[in-house]
Amino acid sequence: xxxxxxxxxxxxxxxxxxxxxxxxxxxxxxxxxxxxxxxxxxxxxxxxxxxxxxxxxxxxxxxxxxxxxxxxxxxxxxxxxxxxxxxxxxxxxxxxxxxxxxxxxxxxxxxxxxxx
Amino acid sequence: xxxxxxxxxxxxxxxxxxxxxxxxxxxxxxxxxxxxxxxxxxxxxxxxxxxxxxxxxxxxxxxxxxxxxxxxxxxxxxxxxxxxxxxxxxxxxxxxxxxxxxxxxxxxxxxxx
Numbered sequence: 450x451x452x453x454x455x456x457x458x459x460x461x462x463x464x465x466x467x468x469x470x471x472x473x474x475x476x477x478x479x480x481x482x483x484x485x486x487x488x489x490x491x492x493x494x495x496x497x498x499x500x501x502x503x504x505x506x507x508x509x510x511x512x513x514x515x516x517x518x519x520x521x522x523x524x525x526x527x528x529x530x531x532x533x534x535x536x537x538x539x540x541x542x543x544x545x546x547x548x549x550x551x552x553x554x555x556x557x558x559x560x561x562x563x564x565x
Numbered sequence: 566x567x568x569x570x571x572x573x574x575x576x577x578x579x580x581x582x583x584x585x586x587x588x589x590x591x592x593x594x595x596x597x598x599x600x601x602x603x604x605x606x607x608x609x610x611x612x613x614x615x616x617x618x619x620x621x622x623x624x625x626x627x628x629x630x631x632x633x634x635x636x637x638x639x640x641x642x643x644x645x646x647x648x649x650x651x652x653x654x655x656x657x658x659x660x661x662x663x664x665x666x667x668x669x670x671x672x673x674x675x676x677x678x
Contacts, residue, residue: 482665486608491656491668491670491671492610492656492666492668493668494667497665538608540610553615554612554666555612556611557609558608558609559609559610561608
């Protein structure tokens with residue numbers, strides 16, 4: 450069964466450093482998402498992406514965050530200047546369509562980001 | 566705006582028994598979808614079951630079924646014949662016209678052998 454792949458599984462960084470989290474969505478999917486989960490808390494939506502642009506973003510997704518689909522397969526989340534509170538599990542997800550379908554999201558296994 | 570409430574932080578069930586996990590929600594949309602996701606210790610998010618709000622029939626996936634009460638905005642998950650592998654965090658979630666999910670806080674299910 451096809452799956453969403455995320456790398457790395459763990460990332461440790463110093464506060465103020467830039468990190469890039471990488472995702473390879475399922476190949477025929479067109480809609481991509483980033484969610485995050487701070488330890489012990491609920492999963493929160495960050496951003497959705499379609500047709501090479503952001504379609505929706507949450508208030509969490511401020512100027513320090515950016516997303517990109519640099520080629521036909523990868524989908525990345527960049528955090529420019531990490532803060533301690535950015536420590537969380539970051540999930541990438543993809544689906545075949547967005548509008549009106551309540552389509553199933555397929556999640557990757559996550560990247561645990563630890564900011565020291 | 567959409568909200569999801571899971572008021573029970575933890576539940577426990579004996580292996581082979583049945584357990585029901587509660588969830589209530591609120592939404593201003595007339596067309597929406599409800600989900601239960603399982604998160605084992607590996608922390609991967611696994612879709613358990615999906616319910617279209619316009620369907621009256623409760624969704625079923627093997628040992629997993631839902632009790633969808635639209636008027637009461639309630640969406641509970643029933644796990645029959647509980648197995649040790651069912652031990653995990655379970656999240657209730659809702660989505661509307663797009664696939665952006667709003668999650669509840671989750672409930673930790675433990676299964677006693």
